[in-house]
Amino acid sequence: xxxxxxxxxxxxxxxxxxxxxxxxxxEELHKEAVQILQNDEAVDFARNTAKQTxxxxxxxxxxxxxxSEAKEDLY
Numbered sequence: 001x002x003x004x005x006x007x008x009x010x011x012x013x014x015x016x017x018x019x020x021x022x023x024x025x026x027e028e029l030h031k032e033a034v035q036i037l038q039n040d041e042a043v044d045f046a047r048n049t050a051k052q053t054x055x056x057x058x059x060x061x062x063x064x065x066x067x068s069e070a071k072e073d074l075y
Contacts, residue, residue: 001049002042010040 003020007013019033037043058075065071 001046002037005045006037006040006042010036010042012036012040 003016006016010016013036016033016036019029019036022029024030062075065074
């Protein structure tokens, strides 16, 4: 999700794909790829999307699950 977001909405999506396609173990290139994702706010986008998905799912099951410690641990 982060790579797709960065590719379509970021400034250096092509560079990110180039680095990923290298399949390199070069730590500097890994850092560059992470920096691209952070600069394009792809990490925040993925985090927010995950939270929204979890909240929607929780609303669907919250009333179905009996009150318990396990239920509290889920959310």
